[in-house]
Amino acid sequence: MEKSNEIGALAKAMGLFRSKVEQPAKDANNPFFKSKYVTLEGVIKSVDAAIIDTGLTWYQEPVSDNNKIGVATHIFHESGEWLAFEPFYVTPTKVDPQAQGSALTYAKRYSLAAAFGISSDIDDDGNSASNTTNNGDKTNGNNNINNNGETAKPITQKQIGMIKKLFNEYATLTKADVTKVSDIALKRNSISSLNNATSLQASAVIKFMQDQITKKQTESNV
Template identity: 45%
Template sequence: MEKSPSIVNLAKALKQFHASVGKITKDATNPFFNSKYATLSTILEAIKQPLLDAGLSFTQFPTGQNGLTTVLMHGESGEYMQCDYFMQPLKNDPQAQGSVISYMRRYALAAVLGLNLDEDDDANRATHGAANPQEAAVKASTVAEKPWLDKNSKKYDLVVERLKNGTTTISQVAQFFKLNKEVRAELQGIVNETAASN
């Protein structure tokens, strides 16, 4: 991450932004993981006015090969924070590149702006106690919390199918599953074989 020498005004503006942005609705479903997510257009619509009210703006642009740079700026002071995000698409074609850029834009914005993209927990938090959002984020991303991807499962077959048709990558799969060396090597072999045949 890069930033201006001072981010005092940017931090104050982010505080104002967080007070007004609220939770962002997950309006689409990922059939691969049977989970909901917020589309880029939904995120952009939800943050547009709160960003303007706080005097913030952002820009995102492709960086190098398979990278995306996101810059968050405070208009009045010129302070900024910038981060780069990289992801390798499975195929080297326009559709795969576009999908990866869209995916990176969503998640980079969520990270830089600290957006609440969580699904409704059906009152579990109220019933079992409020969780610290930072602890919850760490817990959700901890490898120990992910299930192993078993070669003899329907999920594995679905992963293989999606790798072959270019709708997912190994790094995306690894965000949701633990992969042992054997499974990772087999998946990489499938990716390599698919890339060689295209």
């Protein structure tokens, strides 16, 4: 993540935003995983409603890297301060307009939600936009056993990307070392290595970091 030399006014505005934002309802169905998720329109509506009178604006830039499609989200403040998040990439399952459109939509939703702390990405609805195995799990070779003796779903690359972004955001807010932030958060959730975590553990880390970021932003706004 890149940022302007000063982000004090922007951080305060983000605190105001977080105090106003209402998490959107997960009203879109993913029949493959029998779960619900928030649409891109739902994320945009939630952000745009809470951003009023904060001095904040946002912009998303489509990018590509070989066969990957991505989106970079930028947040600006009326003071001139800014944040530029690293692109989030998705690999389409096919090289056709429909698959590429699905990948771009997912990248937009995920990147915007991550930048503003919108909880829309706990359920993995991105299987249609990115490469998965037949059972929908990412092919990272990580198979863990849950408490019921069943094979737990491994952490996905999307979850890893969001967790790292949240670590960076918290480190920026608190002026802390991002490695220390990572170590504390993983230890707090009984995770020895992020790459070996389960999807459920990753969801817990995401929620934990979003809560911590909201708390710090609210404190800075008092």
